[in-house]
Amino acid sequence: MRKINLDLTDKSYDIKIGNNIIDLSTVEKFVSNKEVLIVFDSAISGSRIMQFKEMISKSILKLELIEIDANENNKSQETLSEIYSILVENKFSRDCLIIGMGGGIVCDIAGFSAATYQRGVNFLLIPTTLLAQVDASVGGKTAINHPKGKNMIGAFHQPVGVIADISFLKTLPEREISCGLSEMIKHGLINDINYFCWLEENIKQVLRLEPEAIEEAISRSIEIKTFFVKEDEKEANIRALLNFGHTFGHAIELIGEFKDYNHGEAVAIGMILALELSERIGNISKQDCIRVRELLDKAKIDTKIKNPINSTDLYKGMMGDKKKRGNTLNLVVLEDLGKAKVSNEIDESLILEILNSSL
Numbered sequence: 316m317r318k319i320n321l322d323l324t325d326k327s328y329d330i331k332i333g334n335n336i337i338d339l340s341t342v343e344k345f346v347s348n349k350e351v352l353i354v355f356d357s358a359i360s361g362s363r364i365m366q367f368k369e370m371i372s373k374s375i376l377k378l379e380l381i382e383i384d385a386n387e388n389n390k391s392q393e394t395l396s397e398i399y400s401i402l403v404e405n406k407f408s409r410d411c412l413i414i415g416m417g418g419g420i421v422c423d424i425a426g427f428s429a430a431t432y433q434r435g436v437n438f439l440l441i442p443t444t445l446l447a448q449v450d451a452s453v454g455g456k457t458a459i460n461h462p463k464g465k466n467m468i469g470a471f472h473q474p475v476g477v478i479a480d481i482s483f484l485k486t487l488p489e490r491e492i493s494c495g496l497s498e499m500i501k502h503g504l505i506n507d508i509n510y511f512c513w514l515e516e517n518i519k520q521v522l523r524l525e526p527e528a529i530e531e532a533i534s535r536s537i538e539i540k541t542f543f544v545k546e547d548e549k550e551a552n553i554r555a556l557l558n559f560g561h562t563f564g565h566a567i568e569l570i571g572e573f574k575d576y577n578h579g580e581a582v583a584i585g586m587i588l589a590l591e592l593s594e595r596i597g598n599i600s601k602q603d604c605i606r607v608r609e610l611l612d613k614a615k616i617d618t619k620i621k622n623p624i625n626s627t628d629l630y631k632g633m634m635g636d637k638k639k640r641g642n643t644l645n646l647v648v649l650e651d652l653g654k655a656k657v658s659n660e661i662d663e664s665l666i667l668e669i670l671n672s673s674l
């Protein structure tokens with residue numbers, strides 16, 4: 316089992332990574348003598364939930380469960396209200412523990428309910444998709460969607476721990492593995508050319524979930540993510556680089572009504588647009604763009620546009636982005652492969668030109 320510590324000013328927690336690592340020794344210290352609510356993804360097998368429930372039942376005071384059908388429409392105020400109702404009706408105190416066991420949607424909802432119930436209670440994350448293991452479970456961003464914008468209502472609230480057990484990935488459809496790889500390729504692109512090259516060499520083994528390769532890839536991605544979070548927990552500056560491709564990507568998800576594209580796919584399309592932009596402003600070469608596209612293809616990420624997208628509509632969607640300052644879009648561009656920066660000097664006309672030529 317590997318362990319990466321995320322040491323922040325007023326909180327420090329471990330992210331554990333390994334195969335079949337969920338046992339009493341990894342969870343007891345979090346659940347012991349607690350009222351526990353497990354928010355779990357309906358894709359997790361009933362037997363796995365039962366096993367977990369039985370394992371912790373002797374150490375805890377009270378247990379409630381809620382199953383979430385993970386889709387972006389359910390990352391909503393309605394789902395949140397259901398969680399609050401369980402907590403209130405069962406008289407959960409401020410000392411309770413919420414466990415989020417699922418993909419990024421479940422991690423985000425469980426985290427946001429923990430951030431807001433009685434002004435903040437503890438939560439533990441057991442991410443079960445690759446994307447959630449390398450990204451959504453790490454760093455304390457929690458949120459729900461508003462019908463008109465993704466992740467519009469949220470809070471920074473750090474978990475007490477994260478357990479990334481790769482055995483969950485066995486049941487994950489290949490499309491979802493590829494979505495996780497989209498964020499992992501992003502990690503290499505913005506911060507670590509050596510990791511990007513490593514992914515180029517090992518992509519087949521990672522896609523096949525070969526234990527050594529997948530564990531190494533997850534760990535390297537988490538190390539990059541924790542580096543940014545340690546430096547800038549509340550995203551005042553450098554953490555924003557993790558949004559590479561996301562301003563485009565979130566607008567694409569919105570236009571596709573959260574049905575046409577999975578998050579990782581929208582991010583991959585967003586990265587292609589951001590690479591194009593980086594090339595047009597002279598930071599990277601055409602050959603660099605081709606190299607990244609080849610890796611996205613090898614990772615089997617579907618970057619096709621499903622329904623025609625009007626570039627003006629997409630631009631409007633981008634202007635709704637949280638990262639905007641006043642009327643200026645803060646876009647992350649590459650300075651080179653492995654190095655990114657935020658730019659607020661990109662003309663609307665250039666963005667529209669890129670959207671028109673690429674969509």
Ligand SMILES: NC(=O)c1ccc[n+]([C@@H]2O[C@H](COP(=O)([O-])OP(=O)(O)OC[C@H]3O[C@@H](n4cnc5c(N)ncnc54)[C@H](O)[C@@H]3O)[C@@H](O)[C@H]2O)c1
Nearest residue numbers: 358385418419420443444446447450451456483486487578
């Ligand atoms: N908080 C953050 O820092 C952060 C970072 C990145 C993404 N996110 C959010 O995460 C979400 C995307 O997460 P995601 O890609 O994990 O998607 P997801 O949560 O929608 O999960 C994808 C699918 O996989 C299923 N699933 C989950 N675990 C499974 C398993 N072990 N086996 C089989 N199926 C399984 C889910 O039911 C769902 O159908 C988005 O809402 C995004 O905004 C948050």
